[in-house]
Amino acid sequence: MSLLVVANIVVLTVFWAINTGQGVLATANTDSQVSNVLDEATGDDLTFLVIGSDSRAGLDDLTHFGTVGGARGDVIMLVRFDSSTSAVQILSIPRDLYVDIAGHGQNRINAAYAFGGPSLMVETIRDSLGVEINHYVEIDFVGFQSLIDELGGIELWFPYPARDLKSGLDVDAGTQTLDGDTALAYARSRKYQELQNGTWVSVNADDIGRTKRQQEVVGAIVAELKRPSSITEAGDIAKAMARHMTIDSTLATSSVASLAWTFRGILTSSIEGATLPTYGMTIDGRSVLIADEPDASAVLANFRAGTVFSSQPLRVQVLNGNGVKGSAGDMSRTLESMGFLVESVGDADTGNYAQTIVLVPDGSGNGEIIVDALGFGVVQVGSVDNGYDAVVIVGADAP
Numbered sequence: 001m002s003l004l005v006v007a008n009i010v011v012l013t014v015f016w017a018i019n020t021g022q023g024v025l026a027t028a029n030t031d032s033q034v035s036n037v038l039d040e041a042t043g044d045d046l047t048f049l050v051i052g053s054d055s056r057a058g059l060d061d062l063t064h065f066g067t068v069g070g071a072r073g074d075v076i077m078l079v080r081f082d083s084s085t086s087a088v089q090i091l092s093i094p095r096d097l098y099v100d101i102a103g104h105g106q107n108r109i110n111a112a113y114a115f116g117g118p119s120l121m122v123e124t125i126r127d128s129l130g131v132e133i134n135h136y137v138e139i140d141f142v143g144f145q146s147l148i149d150e151l152g153g154i155e156l157w158f159p160y161p162a163r164d165l166k167s168g169l170d171v172d173a174g175t176q177t178l179d180g181d182t183a184l185a186y187a188r189s190r191k192y193q194e195l196q197n198g199t200w201v202s203v204n205a206d207d208i209g210r211t212k213r214q215q216e217v218v219g220a221i222v223a224e225l226k227r228p229s230s231i232t233e234a235g236d237i238a239k240a241m242a243r244h245m246t247i248d249s250t251l252a253t254s255s256v257a258s259l260a261w262t263f264r265g266i267l268t269s270s271i272e273g274a275t276l277p278t279y280g281m282t283i284d285g286r287s288v289l290i291a292d293e294p295d296a297s298a299v300l301a302n303f304r305a306g307t308v309f310s311s312q313p314l315r316v317q318v319l320n321g322n323g324v325k326g327s328a329g330d331m332s333r334t335l336e337s338m339g340f341l342v343e344s345v346g347d348a349d350t351g352n353y354a355q356t357i358v359l360v361p362d363g364s365g366n367g368e369i370i371v372d373a374l375g376f377g378v379v380q381v382g383s384v385d386n387g388y389d390a391v392v393i394v395g396a397d398a399p
Contacts (some may be wrong), residue, residue: 008384028245034118039132044084098288099128144245145180154220321393323351353395
């Protein structure tokens with residue numbers, strides 16, 4: 001499953017904090033009110049609600065990130081740990097998911113944070129998705145920047161020069177080292193453009209594209225966190241992160257020994273990730289996402305039970321997009337060896353694709369699964385024949 005969402009950065013920091021001493025957690029902000037609405041942990045599993053808040057407090061650059069007051073839940077993830085098996089599951093919840101918010105009617109799910117803070121966010125997710133929540137962890141923009149700067153930056157590869165005039169992103173092509181400001185501009189980008197053949201072209205310039213970019217940044221951070229030098233400095237990194245975290249008061253006072261036992265599998269076990277299946281529509285002039293049934297209910301049921309999100313192999317069409325004879329066949333054999341079901345092989349409309357494209361019809365996360373398995377390529381949302389879950393167009397970047 002998706003490896004780019006494997007190591008939820010905030011939860012990994014909590015893990016490090018636990019293993020480097022309870023004093024690190026003590027530097028985090030605590031919220032006693034949210035503790036009143038959390039569910040008491042029973043059995044072997046433990047579920048965290050992890051929020052990436054879009055609070056601008058403490059940001060130096062408000063030109064590109066705006067001066068919007070208050071905060072909303074910009075990134076929403078549910079992380080489930082099973083201490084009996086060391087299994088970890090991460091379920092991403094689209095921030096524009098349209099739900100009922102107690103006392104406020106129907107709205108995007110991230111509005112619950114703006115209306116009633118962490119407590120209402122917990123209650124809304126529990127009521128809407130039927131998931132018990134045992135702990136709460138939140139980090140803001142400044143914490144995101146601080147972690148990346150503490151790591152000395154992260155590396156990302158860009159096929160073309162890229163920009164976003166609104167977020168302030170401006171990078172050259174090739175492998176680039178991004179500092180905290182630039183990484184945040186990339187992760188926040190919803191007007192993403194690439195300079196292709198002398199023309200600025202919008203690419204994945206929407207919320208689904210932004211989710212993909214956030215996952216790429218998470219993957220780059222994980223790569224840096226796993227470097228020997230980072231592991232050696234784990235305590236300092238955890239402290240830098242914890243200063244910008246808010247956790248529930250129960251987590252702050254939990255037993256270090258018991259938490260360390262629960263978290264022991266996060267660095268070694270295979271961790272499964274998925275995004276709640278949704279589709280877009282317009283309600284009262286606003287673009288929102290609606291849970292795509294019955295798939296959404298199936299994913300939620302599997303998450304609650306701790307079972308795999310999907311047991312059916314993804315159905316894939318493979319097209320030659322680089323003009324190299326046999327590349328589609330080679331890609332088909334590679335995908336089949338990874339467990340995907342290749343149902344059709346052919347040629348793309350042109351042989352000039354510089355990058356491998358994984359075309360998907362929605363934001364279900366299937367594209368990320370394929371890209372993560374291959375280790376290269378980009379996801380794009382577009383028209384896909386109903387007989388397939390994704391179309392893989394083999395580009396020049398394919399080995």
